[in-house]
Amino acid sequence: MNIRKLLLPVLPAMALLFPLPSFSAGTELDINRMSLPDAVTLLWTEVLKTPFMLAPELVNDPRAVTLHISPDIDEREFITRYLGNMNIRISRKKGVDYIYSHTPAAPEEPLKSLVYTPRYRTVEYLHQALSGLGQLPAAQQPVQGANGEQTWQAVSSGTRFISASGDVFVFRGTAREVELVRQLLPQIDVRAQEVSVAGYVFEVQTSERNGSGLALAAELLSGRFSITMSSASGLDNFIRLSTGSVDAMYELFRTDSRFQVVSSPRLRVISGKEAVFSVGSDVPVLSSVSWQDKVPVQSVEYRSSGAIFRVKPTVTQDVIGLDIVQQLSNFAKTDTGVNNTPTLIKREVSTSVSLNDGDIIVLGGLAENKTSKARTGLSFLPDVFGSDSDERAKTDIIVVLQARRV
Structure with a gap:
C-alpha cells in the first residue's frame, strides 16, 4: 500500500489539531530582556516577515529589548516607534528594511x-x-x-x-x-599696572684708543656703583645696575666732556601700551607721482626726524619687560637718485630687556666712525715742510633707562 497516499488526507487534520507558531496581524507577542540583535531577527522573520539588513554598529549592541505586542495594534508602527525611542531608524528600499542607528538633532538651548x-x-x-x-x-x-x-x-x-x-x-x-x-x-577687569620710564640718551665721542662708549661708561660707573655686565666674557651691549638713579648717573656723566646729552625722556605708560618721546621735526618727503590728464601730481608724506624714543613695557609678577627703540635721524640733500626728495640718515637701536623693579640699564652698540684729514706745518712754508695725517673719530650712542612700577 502506498503510505504517501494514506498520509496526505491526514496532514490537514493534524494542522488543525496541532497548529504551528505563527505571528501575523492580530497576534500577541511578548519579548523579555532579549538582546537587540536577537529581537530584531525575531521581529522581522516571524512578525513582519520582511527581508532586512542590520547595520554593523548594531550587530553587537548590548541593549536589551522588552516589549509586548497585542492583537489590536499595528505591528510595524509599534516596532518602528519602539526602535525610534532607542535612536534606531528603519528605511525601506526595494522591499528590504534597512535598520541603522542615528543621532537625533540637538535641541537648541535658550x-x-x-x-x-x-x-x-x-x-x-x-x-x-x-x-x-x-x-x-x-x-x-x-x-x-x-x-x-x-x-x-x-x-x-x-x-x-x-x-x-x-x-x-x-x-x-x-x-x-x-x-x-x-x-x-x-x-x-582689573586696574592695569603702570610703569614710569626715565632715561637719558648720550652721544659719546671716543677714539680707537679709548674703546667704545659703553666701555667708557663702565669705567666711570665701576668706581661708584655695583654693575653687572651682560655676559660673563665681558662687555656686550648693556650694563645693569640695581642701585642708584638715572639722575645720579647723569651728574656723573656730565663731568666728562665726551658725554653729550641728546634727549632725556620721561614717560609714564600702561603695561602693554607703547609710549613715544620725540624731539625733532616732520619733514615733507615725496612719496609718489601720478599723472592726471598728462599733468604730474605729487604725493607728499611727512616723516619724523630727530631724537625719537619708543618704549613698550610689559609688567609681570616679578620683572618688567621693555621693548625699546631709540632713533637719531636727520635729513640730508640727495645727490643721487631722486634729487628732489631728501635722504633720511638715521642711527637706531632696538632691543628687548627684562628688569627688576627700579633697575637701571645702560645700552650701547650704536656707533658711527668718521675719518678726517689733518695737516700740520707752517702756512708760509712750502708743503714739503708739512705733514698730512688721518684722524679717526668714533661716536657712540648709549641709552640709560630706569623702569619703576607706579
Missing part, C-alpha cells in the same frame, strides 16, 4: 544675555582676553550611543555674540556660558 560696564579695562581688551581663552564651552546634553554607552553632544550654538567695541560689554550665550563669563569678568 540663550541669555549679559551686559557689563567695564570698570578699568576697555571693551576691546575684555573681548581680546576672553577670545584668548579659546572657544567658550558649548552647552552639552547626554545622548545614548549605539552600543548603549552615554555620550555628550554639543547643543547648537544659535546666535552667540560677544561685543568687540563700544562703552559696554555685551555677551549672549547659554546660561552656563553666561555664568562662566560673569565669574571671569571681575578677574580680568
Whole structure:
C-alpha cells in the first residue's frame, strides 16, 4: 500500500489539531530582556516577515529589548516607534528594511544675555582676553550611543555674540556660558599696572684708543656703583645696575666732556601700551607721482626726524619687560637718485630687556666712525715742510633707562 497516499488526507487534520507558531496581524507577542540583535531577527522573520539588513554598529549592541505586542495594534508602527525611542531608524528600499542607528538633532538651548560696564579695562581688551581663552564651552546634553554607552553632544550654538567695541560689554550665550563669563569678568577687569620710564640718551665721542662708549661708561660707573655686565666674557651691549638713579648717573656723566646729552625722556605708560618721546621735526618727503590728464601730481608724506624714543613695557609678577627703540635721524640733500626728495640718515637701536623693579640699564652698540684729514706745518712754508695725517673719530650712542612700577 502506498503510505504517501494514506498520509496526505491526514496532514490537514493534524494542522488543525496541532497548529504551528505563527505571528501575523492580530497576534500577541511578548519579548523579555532579549538582546537587540536577537529581537530584531525575531521581529522581522516571524512578525513582519520582511527581508532586512542590520547595520554593523548594531550587530553587537548590548541593549536589551522588552516589549509586548497585542492583537489590536499595528505591528510595524509599534516596532518602528519602539526602535525610534532607542535612536534606531528603519528605511525601506526595494522591499528590504534597512535598520541603522542615528543621532537625533540637538535641541537648541535658550540663550541669555549679559551686559557689563567695564570698570578699568576697555571693551576691546575684555573681548581680546576672553577670545584668548579659546572657544567658550558649548552647552552639552547626554545622548545614548549605539552600543548603549552615554555620550555628550554639543547643543547648537544659535546666535552667540560677544561685543568687540563700544562703552559696554555685551555677551549672549547659554546660561552656563553666561555664568562662566560673569565669574571671569571681575578677574580680568582689573586696574592695569603702570610703569614710569626715565632715561637719558648720550652721544659719546671716543677714539680707537679709548674703546667704545659703553666701555667708557663702565669705567666711570665701576668706581661708584655695583654693575653687572651682560655676559660673563665681558662687555656686550648693556650694563645693569640695581642701585642708584638715572639722575645720579647723569651728574656723573656730565663731568666728562665726551658725554653729550641728546634727549632725556620721561614717560609714564600702561603695561602693554607703547609710549613715544620725540624731539625733532616732520619733514615733507615725496612719496609718489601720478599723472592726471598728462599733468604730474605729487604725493607728499611727512616723516619724523630727530631724537625719537619708543618704549613698550610689559609688567609681570616679578620683572618688567621693555621693548625699546631709540632713533637719531636727520635729513640730508640727495645727490643721487631722486634729487628732489631728501635722504633720511638715521642711527637706531632696538632691543628687548627684562628688569627688576627700579633697575637701571645702560645700552650701547650704536656707533658711527668718521675719518678726517689733518695737516700740520707752517702756512708760509712750502708743503714739503708739512705733514698730512688721518684722524679717526668714533661716536657712540648709549641709552640709560630706569623702569619703576607706579
